[in-house]
Amino acid sequence: MPEARSVAHVLAAHPTAADKEAYKQLATFAARPVAIVAAVQGRWDVAVTVTDFVSVSYDPPTVLVSLFGLSRIADAVVASGRFALSVLAHDQQAVADRLGEPGAPLVGLLDHIPHSRLDERAPALIDGALTWFDLRVAAVHEAATHLLVVGEVTAMRGTPRADARPLVRWRSTYESERIVPGTAG
Amino acid sequence: MPEARSVAHVLAAHPTAADKEAYKQLATFAARPVAIVAAVQGRWDVAVTVTDFVSVSYDPPTVLVSLFGLSRIADAVVASGRFALSVLAHDQQAVADRLGEPGAPLVGLLDHIPHSRLDERAPALIDGALTWFDLRVAAVHEAATHLLVVGEVTAMRGTPRADARPLVRWRSTYESERIVPGTAG
Numbered sequence: 523m524p525e526a527r528s529v530a531h532v533l534a535a536h537p538t539a540a541d542k543e544a545y546k547q548l549a550t551f552a553a554r555p556v557a558i559v560a561a562v563q564g565r566w567d568v569a570v571t572v573t574d575f576v577s578v579s580y581d582p583p584t585v586l587v588s589l590f591g592l593s594r595i596a597d598a599v600v601a602s603g604r605f606a607l608s609v610l611a612h613d614q615q616a617v618a619d620r621l622g623e624p625g626a627p628l629v630g631l632l633d634h635i636p637h638s639r640l641d642e643r644a645p646a647l648i649d650g651a652l653t654w655f656d657l658r659v660a661a662v663h664e665a666a667t668h669l670l671v672v673g674e675v676t677a678m679r680g681t682p683r684a685d686a687r688p689l690v691r692w693r694s695t696y697e698s699e700r701i702v703p704g705t706a707g
Numbered sequence: 708m709p710e711a712r713s714v715a716h717v718l719a720a721h722p723t724a725a726d727k728e729a730y731k732q733l734a735t736f737a738a739r740p741v742a743i744v745a746a747v748q749g750r751w752d753v754a755v756t757v758t759d760f761v762s763v764s765y766d767p768p769t770v771l772v773s774l775f776g777l778s779r780i781a782d783a784v785v786a787s788g789r790f791a792l793s794v795l796a797h798d799q800q801a802v803a804d805r806l807g808e809p810g811a812p813l814v815g816l817l818d819h820i821p822h823s824r825l826d827e828r829a830p831a832l833i834d835g836a837l838t839w840f841d842l843r844v845a846a847v848h849e850a851a852t853h854l855l856v857v858g859e860v861t862a863m864r865g866t867p868r869a870d871a872r873p874l875v876r877w878r879s880t881y882e883s884e885r886i887v888p889g890t891a892g
């Protein structure tokens with residue numbers, strides 16, 4: 523078993539700054555879908571770019587998103603008990619960039635981003651997304667610096683945007699990918 | 708706000724079979740990385756292909772994987788308190804296919820899949836993976852049909868395989884993707 527040992531980085535019992543930095547780089551080697559999480563906080567929209575979300579279950583339809591615990595989006599999602607997740611297409615990198623910036627404005631955040639809502643108080647759904655989900659918070663779990671927010675789908679885009687490719691983040695870059703059809707799995 | 712309403716599929720309070728099937732299709736529109744989760748159960752290796760995992764935190768380095776609650780891999784991970792996650796490269800679709808089959812054999816599961824271990828009782832790390840992580844189970848949460856397993860990284864592949872592209876699953880197909888460099892995010 524020489525290969526694993528020769529390339530292993532063993533972390534300290536209390537990970538060092540170097541351990542964390544090394545992990546941060548390695549974590550980018552998993553390709554990530556890119557989405558926008560949106561919620562409503564009082565009169566304001568809160569929306570951020572995320573890559574750390576998964577589909578948890580079909581029964582009932584359940585999604586998980588990991589949010590930094592001290593973020594405004596985490597506050598808004600937990601307080602309102604509702605959020606939207608819009609899965610971005612390859613031609614929506616500008617949206618991902620804008621909502622991925624630190625220090626996004628409180629007012630007018632979505633002024634130049636076409637979006638819709640299911641009702642007046644609903645979180646924003648990004649137009650042109652591959653698909654989107656409107657969710658009710660079912661559970662919140664703390665995990666290190668983050669909150670794991672489990673949401674049950676209450677509504678979703680029934681007709682996916684089938685003419686587009688996914689926006690993918692890999693090795694710290696937004697990638698416009700061309701997909702070469704593989705073998706059906 | 709006409710767009711959202713016109714394409715929305717609103718789920719029943721108790722989702723119907725049609726709701727679940729529609730969600731299952733829409734969920735495939737999020738591109739997914741492909742990885743192998745491995746654990747040791749007594750004398751045996753258990754290993755399955757997964758796409759539903761995320762990096763949760765850098766401090767400490769923490770990963771989450773969603774596993775079907777009634778699966779043998781979930782039993783093995785929870786009982787042993789340890790698992791490995793190997794993030795596959797584009798040229799490892801055969802590994803994903805083999806370990807993604809229902810009814811994988813108990814004996815000889817990894818016979819034809821090159822792998823290593825960090826120690827004799829450690830879970831299998833897949834050779835040729837983009838990167839891998841050896842993890843200690845920190846928490847387990849139930850969510851619908853699945854278990855959310857939170858793991859803290861104890862060791863990882865310190866030298867990523869930088870010559871390869873990620874294996875990506877999108878719309879129910881394993882994709883060998885060609886990535887066109889985007890703008891650094």
